[in-house]
Amino acid sequence: MQARLLLEDGTLFTGLGFGAEGVSTGEVVFNTGITGYQEVLSDPSYCGQIVTMTFPLIGNYGINRDDFESIRPYIHGFVVRRHEPVPSNWRAQYTLDRLLKEYGIIGISDIDTRMLTRILRRHGTMKGILTTGSERVEELRERLDASPLLRDQVARTSTKQVFSSPGRGERIVLIDYGAKSGILRELTQRGCDVVVVPHNVTADEIRRLHPDGIQLSNGPGDPKDVPHAVETVRQLLGEYPIFGICLGHQIFALACGADTEKLKFGHRGGNHPVKELATGRCYITSQNHGYTVKEDSIQGTELTVTHINNNDKTIEGLKHNRYPAFSVQYHPEAAPGPFDSSYLFDQFLEMIRDHKRNNPERPRQAQLAETLRGELQYAQK
Known part of the structure; x- marks a missing residue:
């Protein structure tokens, strides 16, 4: 043929x-x-x-x-x-x-x-x-x-319904913009109680789930095609620890006031070198994206660049200067590619624990009751 x-x-x-x-x-x-x-x-x-x-x-x-x-x-x-x-x-x-x-x-x-x-x-x-x-x-x-x-790839690939992967550890709300299974796999392997929600979830709907942290997934297309996702993250900044991956990284940057642009031919493969600026260490990473955060747009925001691409010097990682939130442009869950950066999931969980230590929880019994009510209301909706 x-x-x-x-x-x-x-x-x-x-x-x-x-x-x-x-x-x-x-x-x-x-x-x-x-x-x-x-x-x-x-x-x-x-x-x-x-x-x-x-x-x-x-x-x-x-x-x-x-x-x-x-x-x-x-x-x-x-x-x-x-x-x-x-x-x-x-x-x-x-x-x-x-x-x-x-x-x-x-x-x-x-x-x-x-x-x-x-x-x-x-x-x-x-x-x-x-x-x-x-x-x-x-x-x-x-x-x-x-x-x-x-222009509607996120809507095509995101889950349409809320579902959970129960665990006894930290509760993570995973916002699905077209998430790879590897992200869910890394979180559940660490014992997390993961609730996966659609791309168009609102900030109030997430609050009713009472997460310990929020994971922003990868996904297809231009981050500016999902302004509702940017607004949701903007409303949640400072309330919960946030970790963004790939498209989630770009949405996080937009929510913090930075800007994005399209790359000439993108980064797609399992052998992209990324430099961690704090240590000078180079990681070989798995990547799949056609957009990047504009370097000059970081000025005037509360973001700091943490990683850069060793090939073209584009931004590969960000952290918020005041809030417990960070993101990377590459895929720490790999699949395919090296697992050099899987430690970032551990870093996310440690950030959550630090946040909880600095912000004592309400009595556990009251919190659980409110969580169950929120889940029931969201499921019925």
């Missing part, structure tokens, strides 16, 4: 199709990871994007149930140099081709992904259209021009 990828600058790639048949548009991006294609496919932060893998062999270890980072993939297309239809791995349960067919995702292989990546690095990410049909190039160009990029 032939497949074609047309970029908005007119570049046309012709290769072999796998997965679903049809036509799909999206923002064409690239990921530099050597392994972890299943986690990339199932990362909600790729919603609306056509993902190019720079590593040349994809599909060789198949697909399994345990490595998903969300219930389903949200990408709009998958581009590889070589697709391996017959996996060889004891954990494999089915093939990459079957996964893409199940979710209606078009794949294209046998094209020069190195050339495609160089184009994106030189000119920046751009719209593309992927097809397995026989449409004329002129028809594809017209359809591509008429197809705007998605």
Whole structure:
């Protein structure tokens, strides 16, 4: 089956199709990871994007149930140099081709992904259209021009209902902007009582859950497309310890008065070096984002830069100067990628404990009763 990828600058790639048949548009991006294609496919932060893998062999270890980072993939297309239809791995349960067919995702292989990546690095990410049909190039160009990029990715990927992962430790409200399972996994492994809420949750609804801390998740798209999320975080600053990851980092920055901008081609992969300014230590991190906090916008806010990217010097971490709140642009939960930065979850919990020591709780019995009432009201709503 032939497949074609047309970029908005007119570049046309012709290769072999796998997965679903049809036509799909999206923002064409690239990921530099050597392994972890299943986690990339199932990362909600790729919603609306056509993902190019720079590593040349994809599909060789198949697909399994345990490595998903969300219930389903949200990408709009998958581009590889070589697709391996017959996996060889004891954990494999089915093939990459079957996964893409199940979710209606078009794949294209046998094209020069190195050339495609160089184009994106030189000119920046751009719209593309992927097809397995026989449409004329002129028809594809017209359809591509008429197809705007998605602006509602957070609403598409966020949970629609409140749910909990019970634990006996600190209660964490995880605001789901398109959260990876790895964040929930890291919190529950530490015994946290996690309540996951939708992206459009209000500050009052969170207060009724009486959290010990608030986790702002990763997610897709432009943080300025979710002004309600920014306002919610702004209202909660200073009341509860806050930890933001990726999109949550950008929303935290906007809530504190900083600004964000789009990167030329983004950071996507499991090998990005980040420098911690306080210690000078370098961490190798997993990243997936197309926006960054503008450095000059930090002036005049109560934020301090804590981490920078060693490659392009963009901001990778922030902390609030008065309130117990911090954020990072990268993924400490990894999946895929190194676990160098998982200590940040421990740092978050220690921040919560310090905050509780400095702000003595009300009698535990009264607090539990009010918490149960708040949960019941929120569930009924």
